[in-house]
Amino acid sequence: MAEQFIKAYAIREEALYGLVGSKDRRAAKRVSEAAEESDLGELMEEADLEVDEVVEQIVAGRLRRENAYGYRRLLEAVAAVLGRTLRPDEVVMPGRGWQELGPAWRGWGQKQLAASWGGSWSGNRELPWPWKRGPQVDWPVAILVPRRRLKDLRAELTTFATRVVLDRGVPAAIDRFGDEEAWPLDELAGEVAHVHQGLLAWVDAAVKARRDLLLLHDGQQ
Numbered sequence: 001m002a003e004q005f006i007k008a009y010a011i012r013e014e015a016l017y018g019l020v021g022s023k024d025r026r027a028a029k030r031v032s033e034a035a036e037e038s039d040l041g042e043l044m045e046e047a048d049l050e051v052d053e054v055v056e057q058i059v060a061g062r063l064r065r066e067n068a069y070g071y072r073r074l075l076e077a078v079a080a081v082l083g084r085t086l087r088p089d090e091v092v093m094p095g096r097g098w099q100e101l102g103p104a105w106r107g108w109g110q111k112q113l114a115a116s117w118g119g120s121w122s123g124n125r126e127l128p129w130p131w132k133r134g135p136q137v138d139w140p141v142a143i144l145v146p147r148r149r150l151k152d153l154r155a156e157l158t159t160f161a162t163r164v165v166l167d168r169g170v171p172a173a174i175d176r177f178g179d180e181e182a183w184p185l186d187e188l189a190g191e192v193a194h195v196h197q198g199l200l201a202w203v204d205a206a207v208k209a210r211r212d213l214l215l216l217h218d219g220q221q
Contacts, residue, residue: 004098004219005090008202010211011083020130021061028059034077071130072137079214086205091198097176099141108164112153116143140218147212154203165189
Protein backbone atom coordinates (compact mmCIF):
# COMPACT_ATOMS: atom_id res chain seq x y z
CA MET A 1 0.00 0.00 0.00
CA ALA A 2 1.25 3.50 -0.83
CA GLU A 3 2.22 5.70 2.09
CA GLN A 4 3.79 9.02 2.93
CA PHE A 5 5.68 10.14 6.01
CA ILE A 6 6.97 13.23 7.78
CA LYS A 7 10.24 13.56 9.68
CA ALA A 8 11.18 16.52 11.86
CA TYR A 9 14.36 18.25 12.98
CA ALA A 10 15.22 21.03 15.40
CA ILE A 11 17.76 23.16 13.56
CA ARG A 12 18.99 26.72 13.17
CA GLU A 13 18.15 28.23 9.82
CA GLU A 14 21.46 30.12 9.86
CA ALA A 15 23.37 26.84 10.25
CA LEU A 16 21.41 25.27 7.42
CA TYR A 17 22.17 28.03 4.94
CA GLY A 18 25.63 28.51 6.43
CA LEU A 19 26.71 25.12 5.08
CA VAL A 20 26.46 26.44 1.52
CA GLY A 21 29.90 27.65 0.47
CA SER A 22 31.31 26.97 3.95
CA LYS A 23 34.21 24.77 2.72
CA ASP A 24 33.49 22.69 5.85
CA ARG A 25 35.04 19.32 4.91
CA ARG A 26 34.24 17.75 8.27
CA ALA A 27 30.54 18.52 7.85
CA ALA A 28 30.68 17.34 4.24
CA LYS A 29 32.12 13.99 5.34
CA ARG A 30 29.45 13.55 7.99
CA VAL A 31 26.65 14.41 5.56
CA SER A 32 28.00 11.93 3.00
CA GLU A 33 28.24 9.20 5.65
CA ALA A 34 24.71 9.91 6.90
CA ALA A 35 23.37 9.74 3.34
CA GLU A 36 25.09 6.44 2.60
CA GLU A 37 23.84 4.90 5.85
CA SER A 38 20.27 5.54 4.72
CA ASP A 39 18.62 4.88 1.37
CA LEU A 40 19.53 8.34 0.09
CA GLY A 41 22.48 7.00 -1.86
CA GLU A 42 20.20 4.72 -3.87
CA LEU A 43 17.71 7.51 -4.49
CA MET A 44 20.51 9.75 -5.72
CA GLU A 45 21.78 7.04 -8.06
CA GLU A 46 18.30 6.73 -9.55
CA ALA A 47 18.61 10.41 -10.51
CA ASP A 48 22.12 9.80 -11.94
CA LEU A 49 23.71 11.77 -9.10
CA GLU A 50 26.52 10.86 -6.71
CA VAL A 51 26.27 11.77 -3.03
CA ASP A 52 29.86 12.96 -2.61
CA GLU A 53 29.71 15.11 -5.72
CA VAL A 54 26.47 16.81 -4.72
CA VAL A 55 27.68 17.39 -1.15
CA GLU A 56 30.87 18.94 -2.54
CA GLN A 57 28.80 21.32 -4.68
CA ILE A 58 26.94 22.45 -1.56
CA VAL A 59 29.93 23.11 0.68
CA ALA A 60 31.90 24.66 -2.18
CA GLY A 61 28.99 26.94 -3.03
CA ARG A 62 28.96 25.78 -6.65
CA LEU A 63 25.25 25.06 -6.96
CA ARG A 64 23.75 23.82 -10.21
CA ARG A 65 20.08 24.41 -10.89
CA GLU A 66 19.72 21.07 -12.65
CA ASN A 67 20.74 19.36 -9.40
CA ALA A 68 18.02 21.01 -7.29
CA TYR A 69 16.32 17.65 -6.72
CA GLY A 70 19.57 16.12 -5.49
CA TYR A 71 20.13 18.91 -2.98
CA ARG A 72 16.59 18.49 -1.66
CA ARG A 73 17.10 14.73 -1.35
CA LEU A 74 20.22 15.32 0.73
CA LEU A 75 18.42 17.70 3.08
CA GLU A 76 17.48 14.77 5.31
CA ALA A 77 21.16 13.93 5.88
CA VAL A 78 22.11 17.60 6.23
CA ALA A 79 19.41 18.16 8.85
CA ALA A 80 20.47 15.09 10.83
CA VAL A 81 24.08 16.34 10.92
CA LEU A 82 23.48 20.05 11.57
CA GLY A 83 20.37 19.68 13.72
CA ARG A 84 18.68 17.15 15.96
CA THR A 85 16.25 14.49 14.78
CA LEU A 86 13.04 14.78 16.80
CA ARG A 87 10.84 12.00 18.16
CA PRO A 88 8.73 10.39 17.01
CA ASP A 89 11.27 9.53 14.29
CA GLU A 90 8.52 9.80 11.70
CA VAL A 91 4.77 9.97 11.30
CA VAL A 92 3.46 7.59 8.64
CA MET A 93 0.32 8.40 6.66
CA PRO A 94 -1.34 5.68 4.54
CA GLY A 95 -2.14 6.42 0.93
CA ARG A 96 -1.14 9.46 -1.09
CA GLY A 97 -1.93 13.13 -1.44
CA TRP A 98 -1.41 14.28 2.15
CA GLN A 99 0.57 17.29 0.92
CA GLU A 100 -2.69 18.65 -0.51
CA LEU A 101 -4.48 18.96 2.85
CA GLY A 102 -3.52 22.59 3.53
CA PRO A 103 -7.06 23.89 2.86
CA ALA A 104 -8.49 21.17 5.09
CA TRP A 105 -6.28 22.18 8.01
CA ARG A 106 -7.52 25.74 7.54
CA GLY A 107 -11.11 24.51 7.62
CA TRP A 108 -10.35 22.65 10.84
CA GLY A 109 -9.23 25.88 12.50
CA GLN A 110 -5.49 25.34 12.08
CA LYS A 111 -4.62 28.47 10.09
CA GLN A 112 -1.01 28.63 11.29
CA LEU A 113 -0.40 25.07 10.17
CA ALA A 114 -2.26 25.56 6.88
CA ALA A 115 0.02 28.50 6.04
CA SER A 116 3.02 26.16 5.96
CA TRP A 117 1.55 22.80 5.02
CA GLY A 118 2.28 21.23 1.66
CA GLY A 119 4.90 23.50 0.08
CA SER A 120 4.10 24.46 -3.50
CA TRP A 121 1.56 21.60 -3.68
CA SER A 122 -0.88 23.71 -1.68
CA GLY A 123 0.20 27.05 -3.12
CA ASN A 124 2.56 27.76 -0.21
CA ARG A 125 6.19 28.74 -0.74
CA GLU A 126 8.42 25.86 0.21
CA LEU A 127 11.91 26.05 1.67
CA PRO A 128 14.25 26.95 -1.26
CA TRP A 129 17.36 25.45 0.37
CA PRO A 130 20.23 25.43 -0.59
CA TRP A 131 19.39 28.72 -2.32
CA LYS A 132 17.91 31.53 -0.28
CA ARG A 133 15.95 32.35 -3.42
CA GLY A 134 15.96 29.77 -6.13
CA PRO A 135 14.23 26.91 -7.90
CA GLN A 136 11.52 25.07 -6.06
CA VAL A 137 11.37 21.30 -5.89
CA ASP A 138 7.91 19.83 -5.48
CA TRP A 139 9.11 16.61 -3.88
CA PRO A 140 10.09 15.87 -1.20
CA VAL A 141 8.37 18.80 0.47
CA ALA A 142 10.52 20.76 2.93
CA ILE A 143 8.97 23.22 5.38
CA LEU A 144 10.93 25.42 7.76
CA VAL A 145 8.86 26.95 10.57
CA PRO A 146 10.83 29.83 12.15
CA ARG A 147 11.27 29.65 15.90
CA ARG A 148 9.45 33.00 16.28
CA ARG A 149 6.27 31.32 14.97
CA LEU A 150 6.46 28.13 16.99
CA LYS A 151 4.74 29.30 20.16
CA ASP A 152 1.74 30.58 18.20
CA LEU A 153 1.65 27.34 16.22
CA ARG A 154 1.75 25.32 19.44
CA ALA A 155 -1.06 27.39 20.95
CA GLU A 156 -3.19 26.70 17.88
CA LEU A 157 -2.38 22.99 17.79
CA THR A 158 -3.50 22.61 21.39
CA THR A 159 -7.00 23.75 20.37
CA PHE A 160 -7.41 20.99 17.79
CA ALA A 161 -9.97 18.28 18.49
CA THR A 162 -10.40 15.25 16.23
CA ARG A 163 -14.15 15.82 16.29
CA VAL A 164 -13.74 18.85 14.02
CA VAL A 165 -12.75 16.56 11.15
CA LEU A 166 -16.03 14.67 11.51
CA ASP A 167 -18.07 17.86 11.93
CA ARG A 168 -16.59 19.87 9.06
CA GLY A 169 -15.27 17.20 6.73
CA VAL A 170 -12.86 17.84 3.86
CA PRO A 171 -13.26 20.33 0.99
CA ALA A 172 -14.56 18.50 -2.07
CA ALA A 173 -11.78 20.09 -4.14
CA ILE A 174 -9.23 17.85 -2.39
CA ASP A 175 -9.73 14.87 -4.68
CA ARG A 176 -8.19 12.08 -2.66
CA PHE A 177 -9.89 13.03 0.60
CA GLY A 178 -13.05 14.88 -0.42
CA ASP A 179 -14.80 11.65 -1.47
CA GLU A 180 -16.01 9.91 1.69
CA GLU A 181 -16.53 6.65 -0.17
CA ALA A 182 -12.81 6.60 -1.02
CA TRP A 183 -11.73 7.87 2.42
CA PRO A 184 -14.33 7.21 5.17
CA LEU A 185 -14.34 10.28 7.37
CA ASP A 186 -14.00 8.38 10.64
CA GLU A 187 -10.88 6.63 9.36
CA LEU A 188 -9.41 9.88 8.10
CA ALA A 189 -10.12 11.54 11.46
CA GLY A 190 -8.06 8.86 13.20
CA GLU A 191 -5.13 9.34 10.83
CA VAL A 192 -5.32 13.14 11.16
CA ALA A 193 -5.24 12.77 14.95
CA HIS A 194 -2.07 10.69 14.59
CA VAL A 195 -0.45 13.40 12.45
CA HIS A 196 -1.55 16.08 14.90
CA GLN A 197 0.03 14.26 17.86
CA GLY A 198 3.35 14.05 16.01
CA LEU A 199 3.25 17.71 15.01
CA LEU A 200 2.51 18.84 18.55
CA ALA A 201 5.37 16.73 19.95
CA TRP A 202 7.78 18.16 17.37
CA VAL A 203 6.73 21.75 17.96
CA ASP A 204 7.12 21.28 21.72
CA ALA A 205 10.62 19.86 21.25
CA ALA A 206 11.72 22.65 18.91
CA VAL A 207 10.39 25.31 21.30
CA LYS A 208 12.33 23.74 24.19
CA ALA A 209 15.46 23.54 22.05
CA ARG A 210 15.05 27.17 20.93
CA ARG A 211 15.51 26.08 17.34
CA ASP A 212 13.62 26.39 14.09
CA LEU A 213 11.51 23.40 13.06
CA LEU A 214 12.25 21.61 9.80
CA LEU A 215 9.61 19.21 8.47
CA LEU A 216 10.40 16.82 5.61
CA HIS A 217 7.36 15.29 3.91
CA ASP A 218 8.18 12.39 1.62
CA GLY A 219 6.84 9.10 0.26
CA GLN A 220 4.80 7.93 -2.68
CA GLN A 221 2.92 10.75 -4.32
